[in-house]
Amino acid sequence: MIELTDVTKSLNGHYVLDHISQSFMDGQVYGLRGKNGAGKTMLLRAIAGLINIDSGQIVIDGRKLHDGMDFPPSLGILIENNNLMPEYTARKNLQLLAKIKKVASDADIDATITRVGLDPNDKRTVKQFSLGMRQRLAIAQAIFERPELILLDEPTNAIDSDGVQQVRTILLEEKKRGATIIIASHTAEDLVVLTDEIYNMAEGRIYEQTDAAK
Amino acid sequence: MMRRIRQVALLLIGLTPVIFYAQIFEGLNHQTVYFYTDGLPIAANPYLVRLWFYPIIALMAVEFNFVHRRLHGSFLQNVVRYQTREQVFGYLYATKMMRQMGALMGGLIVYLLARVTFGYAVWLPNLARLTLSLVTFLLLFSLQFVGELFFEPLMVYIGLNVYVFVSISLPGVNAQSIAGFARFPNALMAIRIQNLGLYYIILLSLCALIILIGRRRFSKMDLL
Numbered sequence: 001m002i003e004l005t006d007v008t009k010s011l012n013g014h015y016v017l018d019h020i021s022q023s024f025m026d027g028q029v030y031g032l033r034g035k036n037g038a039g040k041t042m043l044l045r046a047i048a049g050l051i052n053i054d055s056g057q058i059v060i061d062g063r064k065l066h067d068g069m070d071f072p073p074s075l076g077i078l079i080e081n082n083n084l085m086p087e088y089t090a091r092k093n094l095q096l097l098a099k100i101k102k103v104a105s106d107a108d109i110d111a112t113i114t115r116v117g118l119d120p121n122d123k124r125t126v127k128q129f130s131l132g133m134r135q136r137l138a139i140a141q142a143i144f145e146r147p148e149l150i151l152l153d154e155p156t157n158a159i160d161s162d163g164v165q166q167v168r169t170i171l172l173e174e175k176k177r178g179a180t181i182i183i184a185s186h187t188a189e190d191l192v193v194l195t196d197e198i199y200n201m202a203e204g205r206i207y208e209q210t211d212a213a214k
Numbered sequence: 215m216m217r218r219i220r221q222v223a224l225l226l227i228g229l230t231p232v233i234f235y236a237q238i239f240e241g242l243n244h245q246t247v248y249f250y251t252d253g254l255p256i257a258a259n260p261y262l263v264r265l266w267f268y269p270i271i272a273l274m275a276v277e278f279n280f281v282h283r284r285l286h287g288s289f290l291q292n293v294v295r296y297q298t299r300e301q302v303f304g305y306l307y308a309t310k311m312m313r314q315m316g317a318l319m320g321g322l323i324v325y326l327l328a329r330v331t332f333g334y335a336v337w338l339p340n341l342a343r344l345t346l347s348l349v350t351f352l353l354l355f356s357l358q359f360v361g362e363l364f365f366e367p368l369m370v371y372i373g374l375n376v377y378v379f380v381s382i383s384l385p386g387v388n389a390q391s392i393a394g395f396a397r398f399p400n401a402l403m404a405i406r407i408q409n410l411g412l413y414y415i416i417l418l419s420l421c422a423l424i425i426l427i428g429r430r431r432f433s434k435m436d437l438l
Contacts, residue, residue, distance in 0.1 A: 052434060
């Protein structure tokens, strides 16, 4: 469970996160919706430990972030760009990442690449991939270690409608496994398809909750 | 493609003067290697000092903008896979230092091979001086690494190069004076330093201090 209590962050004298208090339960898929600059990505970065908040606290499974724990211990992340090494193949990219935590095997890597609709034996490097393929691989890197918390920023960017359906299937499988998933997107359609609950954001604040089923 | 072109250009900028220097410099003292082991003697021609300086420019450009690229590009998902920021800082620092020190050692090997090729006698480096020179490079690269956590990489790069050039252009270093320590890049030419032991302590202490400052800065940084 993730609990945010009165979290604030300002940059250049402007609140990018404005007194946010919110809980995210285990095994649920949440959506954050809002225009560019609403604070969605910044909220994901705060939960990921990538930014230091000015006040408030973020507690993940009973442990306070930035208090002996700088990053959530089991986290998969996709933020903004396709952060992958262009000169390596899909498999090599994931193998390099796997060396840090050493929790995923080569078989896990191949299975995840297949799950997102790519070929683990593809010899092409990432720079030869289309945008959609890169996005699929970026999703693969976020989930291949079976993290308990998955943060995805605009995960369906550059992915066609079949691909969106595939992402939906993957996220449902991850949810079934018990992962907590938070997705940020500026398009309502994707969030309705992908999430259980949607929170609308503007000017660094969460101001409304929508049940995705409605 | 641009990356490859930049790497080849750096290699040429770095190695051409190394090879040229290896060819023209006859040496002043018997059994002295000079260059990045002993450095140049005080009596060396000022033009040689300038020539000697170019590989430093190239070494400082190895992995230019490293910290920013690693923290804002393809490294972000690596960052969150570590447990603490200290670990990330340690990994980044070790990677950058290994690459720059590796390039330095590569340049030294090229220099020695070139000396053999041009028919000079090649002596084993004086280990105490060689190590002092290497520690000085380590401090210089550490300053660059930590400087990039505070300022624009280009500003740090230019500032440090000017600092090194001015420092090594001023001979007569008194190792026991503040001014002598402030001009620590002189120790790149280890032969100029009289009190090696004291200089080692000072350089290593400065290095530790720089790392601590960097680590503290990194723990407070927003990785945007």
